[in-house]
Amino acid sequence: MRVLFMGTPAYAVPALEAVAARHEIVGVVTRVDKPNRRGNKIAFSPVKEWALAHEVPIFQPESMKDPSLAEELAALSPDVGVVVAFGMMIPENIIHLPKHKTINIHGSLLPRYRGAAPMQYSVLNGDPEAGVSIMYITPELDAGDVILSRSLAVGEDETFGELHDRLAALGAAALTEALDLIDCGGVCAVPQNPAQATFAPSITKEECVIDWSLPAGMVHNRIRGLSPAPCANTQLPDGKRLLIYRSERVSAIYSGVPGEVVDVIRKKGPVVMTGAGALCILSAKPEGKREMPGFELVNGHYLSVGERLGAPE
Template sequence: MPSSSRPAAEGLRIVFAGTPDFAAHHLQTLLDSRHQVIAVYSQPDRPAGRGKKLTASPVKALALTHNIPVYQPLSLKELAAQQELAALQADIMVVVAYGLLLPKAVLDTPRLGCINVHASILPRWRGAAPIQRALEAGDTITGVTIMQMDVGLDTGDMLVKAECAILPDDTGGSLHDKLLTIGAPALLEALDQLQHGLAKPESQDDRQSCYAPKLHKDEALLDWRQPAVILERKIRAFNPFPVAFTQKAGSEDRIRIWSSRVVPNNTDKAPGTVMEVSSTGIRVSCGQDSLLLEQVQLPGKKPMGVDELLRGHPYLFSLGDPLELPA
């Protein structure tokens, strides 16, 4: 990598591209550093909340509080958008969960190229939902990779890697927060290496790669024919979004499941059958073993423990009740 002609104390001129909270945390890290964020790119405002009011992304909101220019193109493939970026004369572009593909012309525009903060240890879990897919798969280790971007999907050379353990009680939310704490210093380390010409890029082994597709709400419907251990992991992975759910047979009301526990057992009950209803939980038969639902949420209500649920709705679940199975 070429070294910077700027004195180290000046830092780098950075264009930041990102959208959600995960990205905003890294933007704040750059704002607190010696580097200069000269512009921010973020997804266009989206409808949010019950009123579907157009709402700025967390990254845009943070940038505006610091009087940083914000750009929100629908695409970076247009020549006008590329010329607009080039006019900023950035040293480097930092991309964190931006949501738009960067064409080669954009990747080649900053003097030091574009780097990405990716929430996995690449090449494992390339794609949009690495945190949730790692939990869902039962991984015990994950982390953050700072990567020099190329035209592939998360295929670029790795600059800095920081690992962390996935604990048995981790959720999508708790793991997200862990990766924030290790991603920010890893990003600063990579920037220092690039500025001083000390980076040692490491190629990814494509044979070890796997894909982390975007989350869809429909896949959060629990399939009780699966083993309980798989369902328990999915419940943790999809907490706090999109939140795993089930439905009583014949009902369209979604019962969201926030936490659960595997209960090893042998049973001849059909998958999805309510086997136990008590203050400790609602036990449901699965393809293997059973799952004790410990915290649930009814439509229009807040998440609650099963003991609280049964006090308000004592007849909602009965022994032998069938829960819906996906078609």
């Protein structure tokens, strides 16, 4: 089939490659180029880099509602549109432009976790299972009929970043399966039940601040659910910020106030008290420093037993 692909970040590239291995990519729509972090060089999206390497026509509209864009895309005569982490709302005229309309990989088992951060919420909520859904795009956010869903188990210590990479591979495989169904006319899409819908909005800065009064399991899930980005954080005793990337629940029983360093586990890191139970910090980054193993926080005198995180002295 002739596929019009819309996507932007690295997460979309495995799906793009999987589709290209079985179908013809007639065009790629991606976000406009942006300066890199230092602002002195324009950075191309990973999807644009792929398209350039494979000499595929590239479209980077400022607005998806530009009338000339619809004309240019229609000239490609696409059989189906595929959207993976595109990052822009797609108007109805573009959705319905391809012969078989437009489908999307969503990073959850719909109707659970509609919205911008489904994978993060799967980890934040401690779900034992996550997955992807291939659905038809509709004007209502993530509400289209589902062609198929595929799931996998989530590890108790798995981070959002690790789950992200596994779901990217799972999504690519599910997408090719869905395209085969479309190609042979075998799709039996299932409408979503709106009464079962839950939502996963973008993560705010405030949600990244660790509340040590919560139980250890909830704090652990917040740390791994926001790792490696946007990253859970807390304050060191000197008031500087500490980004925490990995933690581990501790079975030993301690007493202390939430945020207090109550022990140090050799070759691992400081043990911090929560509202119920304790956690060991395995990997973190003090403000202005590099990411380091938890035990280096103690060896480098960033933290000591008796000091308290989240409550600078």
